[in-house]
Amino acid sequence: MVIEDFLQKNPLRVLNLDADGKVVDRRMGLVIARAGLGKTSILVQIALDSLLRGKRIVHVSIGQNLDKTKARYDDIYNNTVKAYNLENAAALRDETMRNRIIMTFNESGFNVPMLQERLNDLIDQDIFRPAGLVFDGYDFTLAEKEDLIGMRKLVKKIGLNVWFSAVCHRNDPRESKVGVPAPCHEVEDLFDTIILLQAESREPAAGRSGNGKVIELNILKDTTGGTDSSRILNLDPATLMIIRE
């Protein structure tokens, strides 16, 4: 399959990540789930989709090292190549990864203003102007609402597509009206799109792997207008690749 065909068939089109001319280029998105359900994998697939469309992406990783994050991309890329039988995979990979910068921070040393400073460095010196940012490992239990508001302003100012991941816990019952669980229930208004990952016990669709568990991508909120909530997306529990049911 050639890359253009893949981009059209990518299940992520359901999220209207600027496909078919309906450009949604100033969005704050959130993927929330309990630990181990595949949040990072979804962020990497969203980033990879942008990279394959020639967009530049900054991947911010808190508490993970550079090599591990790079390895994530390689795994997802290889799985994509295998699943869609992509042509010219090696050359495409080199070309694609050139448009990505990974910034890693340790948990204690990170704050949003610092990240904003780093992004400004990249943009002002004309080193790298990202079209998107994925933000993995941000601790929402310690988040200041002011920081997130600052981030949203930045998103709107420089035209970024930003996706965060957040961990929720089984023993914390708090949630917002639309069902956004804690610790993000009070900052729900700052996000344009919110996806909740949930593990469901039922047989996977025919031809899919899995042991009776399916991970559903539940679109809790979308104000961009382009997301097709009627389409159901799942994660393949074996590869953590997004699939359309």
Place this chain on the structure above:
Amino acid sequence: MVRNIGISAHIDSGKTTLTERILYYTKRIHAMHEVRGKDGVGATMDSMELEKERGITIQSAATYCTWKEHDINIIDTPGHVDFTIEVERALRVLDSAILILCSVGGVQSQTITVNRQMTRYGVPRIAFVNKCDRTGANPYRVIDQIRNKLGLNAVLLQIPIGLEENLKGVVDLITMKALYFDGHMGEVIREEDIPDHLREEADARREELIDAATMFSDELTEAVLEGTPTPDMIRDAVRTGTISLGLVPALVGSAYKNKGIQPLLNALIDYLAAPGDIENKALNLNNNEEEITLSSNAGDPLVSLAFKIEDGRYGQLTYVRVYSGTLRKGDTIINSRTGRKCKVGRLVHMHSDEMKEILEARAGDIVALFGIDCSSGDTFTSLGLSISMTSMHVPVPVISLAVVPVDNKAQVNLSKALRRFTREDPTFRSHIDSETNETIISGMGELHLEVYIERMKREYDAKIEVGAPQVAYRETITRRAEFNYIHKKQTGGSGQFGRVAGFIEPLEDVEYEFVDKIVGGAIPREFIPSCDKGFKKCLKKGPIAGFPMTGVRIVINDGSSHSVDSSDMAFQNAAAGAYKEGVGKAGPALLEPIMKVAVEGPSEFQGGIMGSLNQRRGLIVGTLEQDDYTVVESEVPLSNMFGYSTVLRSLTQGKAEFTMEFAAYRQVPSGLADDVIKEAKKRRK
């Protein structure tokens, strides 16, 4: 009872100084000299004049000593990344290592490289936080960095008594005693109670140590629950953890001030692996290169690896690690690569550039042989065995320069030097450019070549003029193309005839592959190697600017011959013609070496560092930010890296530094390719 250990670390962290202390306390030498000492003698392990002068270790030197009835073979390895092959070779044959860190600088980029190499070879290690006497020393921060930056489970076995100029000694957290190093050279150890002001800290750190150690011993866990852990139980658990790569015990001290060295020697014996503790693998050549585990038993047949060759004043000296069996003087052994038998003549234990004759070396020993003709990386076994140790990873040279001898005498001396250096160091290569007739040397970096040039001048009296460093460009093809070429020549006497047809196509990660798909004898069998030879000759020069070709597969699938006029030469010429026809249509492209460059410095300079890399056509791969310190990882074309150290220094007030290693060959952007081609043509004229 043997320990084969390496000493690896960042440049200038005190490896050679530490080795000097180890040799002194084990009574191997009777006087200590400093690396840049006022007595001008230089450290024992830096035997090369250039090493003494520059204060850096260039060649890894081997030595041995005895401590508490254990033989310790030590390889002191270079710290600079350009000499990384020396580090790799040492790690391949060692069972464990001491990772030295500076208590001020902590984990630096070279430490990360060395640590990665140790991980690649599964080498258990202990950390020694050196230079605790220096201003700004903070061993606790260094331990945190080992944990966070290197991802190692580091645990302190000692804490320092005082720091900087007040460094007095160390507290042993296992025996809970304070150790002071008295006497002129710190040779007298005085054991006392822990000073009151350190009691609380020592208790807390001991608890941390025991917590970490219990992960590796049920016996210790039970004893801790009952409140009766003994020092031996803790040591055993730490040893198990270290050998299984789950734990890195850390010691502190100052080699220069003679503090903490004897406890480090004890730790080598207590925690590092003996040859029998490590599983060594080899390949059985009789069984499809099946991986087998070697026994480490001195009574079994011999398996040994030549890991380093040195052409010295006594002829070729081959450093050998014996993995199993016993190597005896007078034995006949076999080189499994060449199948050639040879007799073991002189067998010696090396001590820097001095040696001691021995009669035998048993499994686990590192010794040197004389008069054996072999290359670095060859396996020697007893007769009848067909086993090869796994091959070592050898990086490709990326930088080259021309050396021109000023007269005939210099020419002779230069050839002698080159013959020796290229045999000793697989990352250093030389060839003669057939167009310019210049001798070209290639290596891993500017310093690497600089050192060899100095050695040519000093050790061989080769008076040479040196050209500017050149990037080792390559050429390749980007698409498949067919060829069908007839070579016909009839100029009196017997003629030449050969037709070669097939296709040429790009190939990843391999320089050249020749595939014969001729059926029905279209080209007679005896002329197939002639075709291969003809193609190989052409690959030495690419069509764009005459740089060597890489990443090419040539498939021949048709051809024809003449019963009288076809010959080896005719098919070589036909292949050359076919190649020219094919390569022109295959989209030839110019490639340049891309280096992985890691710049490390205070976070306040991150923007500037990234800007400087960007200006050099660098691609920022990522950043790692921790405690006000940032590492920027990038990929930069080598051609843009000349002189970068000066730029970086002035940009960051000397607070940042960088390391660089080869990453890959990539296509030169078309705008720049024209300049490279013009320059290459100009040089040839």
